[in-house]
Amino acid sequence: MRRCVAPLSPLISSSSSSSSFLRQAPWRFNIWESFTTVIGNRVYDLPVPEDNTPFITFVLGGPGSGKGTQCEKIVETFGFRHLSAGDLLRREIASKSKDGSMILNIIKDGKIVPSEVTVKLIQREMESSDNHKFLIDGFPRSEENRIAFERIIGAEPNIVVFFDCPVEEMVKRVLNRNQGRVDDNIDTIRKRLKVFEALSLPVINYYSQKGKLYTINAVGTEDEIFEQVRPIFATLKVSK
Ligand code: UDP
Ligand code: MG
Numbered sequence: 001m002r003r004c005v006a007p008l009s010p011l012i013s014s015s016s017s018s019s020s021f022l023r024q025a026p027w028r029f030n031i032w033e034s035f036t037t038v039i040g041n042r043v044y045d046l047p048v049p050e051d052n053t054p055f056i057t058f059v060l061g062g063p064g065s066g067k068g069t070q071c072e073k074i075v076e077t078f079g080f081r082h083l084s085a086g087d088l089l090r091r092e093i094a095s096k097s098k099d100g101s102m103i104l105n106i107i108k109d110g111k112i113v114p115s116e117v118t119v120k121l122i123q124r125e126m127e128s129s130d131n132h133k134f135l136i137d138g139f140p141r142s143e144e145n146r147i148a149f150e151r152i153i154g155a156e157p158n159i160v161v162f163f164d165c166p167v168e169e170m171v172k173r174v175l176n177r178n179q180g181r182v183d184d185n186i187d188t189i190r191k192r193l194k195v196f197e198a199l200s201l202p203v204i205n206y207y208s209q210k211g212k213l214y215t216i217n218a219v220g221t222e223d224e225i226f227e228q229v230r231p232i233f234a235t236l237k238v239s240k
Pocket of ligand 2 (some may be wrong): 086
């Protein structure tokens with residue numbers, strides 16, 4: 001079953017609440033009044049007032065659904081800051097931090113890292129960013145993740161983009177991507193797909209019910225898929 005892209009109306013009315021850290025953060029801008037200019041198809045931010053709020057996009061989809069690839073295109077075209085939760089976790093492993101070996105074991109097993117750990121990594125990146133437009137890729141992966149983000153960050157996403165991809169296509173892409181990842185093998189992929197269905201789909205349904213979900217048919221070339229993604233961001237005042 002293929003879901004339709006939701007109407008764009010929630011964008012107009014959506015607003016985000018802020019925790020104390022968000023209120024203090026340097027990028028707390030008023031997105032609706034930020035001043036940007038477009039040159040070619042690139043968007044350049046001009047200086048904006050000090051009292052603005054962040055614009056948060058969650059980018060969701062199964063393993064290999066194309067989240068990371070499309071995030072790079074959104075960054076290039078609309079000037080967002082891309083935070084891949086999986087990359088932040090892999091960076092923790094590589095830096096041999098105290099949580100590194102625990103994270104590695106969970107990733108190898110296709111399970112979900114404790115919410116506090118992931119949210120703190122995202123929080124650190126958001127706080128130190130001078131960009132106020134965020135793409136949070138591959139998070140939240142469970143209702144527990146979602147609730148922890150709301151509690152710790154004190155904000156909800158403005159929009160959620162879901163890359164809807166058939167299982168066979170996702171498996172094929174993950175097995176062919178050759179990025180040397182410990183979890184890109186058939187056994188771990190099977191486990192990740194089960195986790196996606198059991199724990200991540202409820203999050204996607206939650207945002208669908210809230211009218212925040214934009215569903216993309218994730219089959220096609222990178223450019224074809226981006227042509228579905230582009231209008232979502234092009235209509236946002238924050239992107240202009
Ligand atoms: N992961 C997690 N929490 C997150 C994001 C990722 O626990 O919020 C772990 C989980 O084990 C997942 C793995 O990191 O299977 C890889 O996630 P990533 O988003 O990099 O994979 P992708 O979906 O892009 O293939
Ligand atoms: Mg990814």
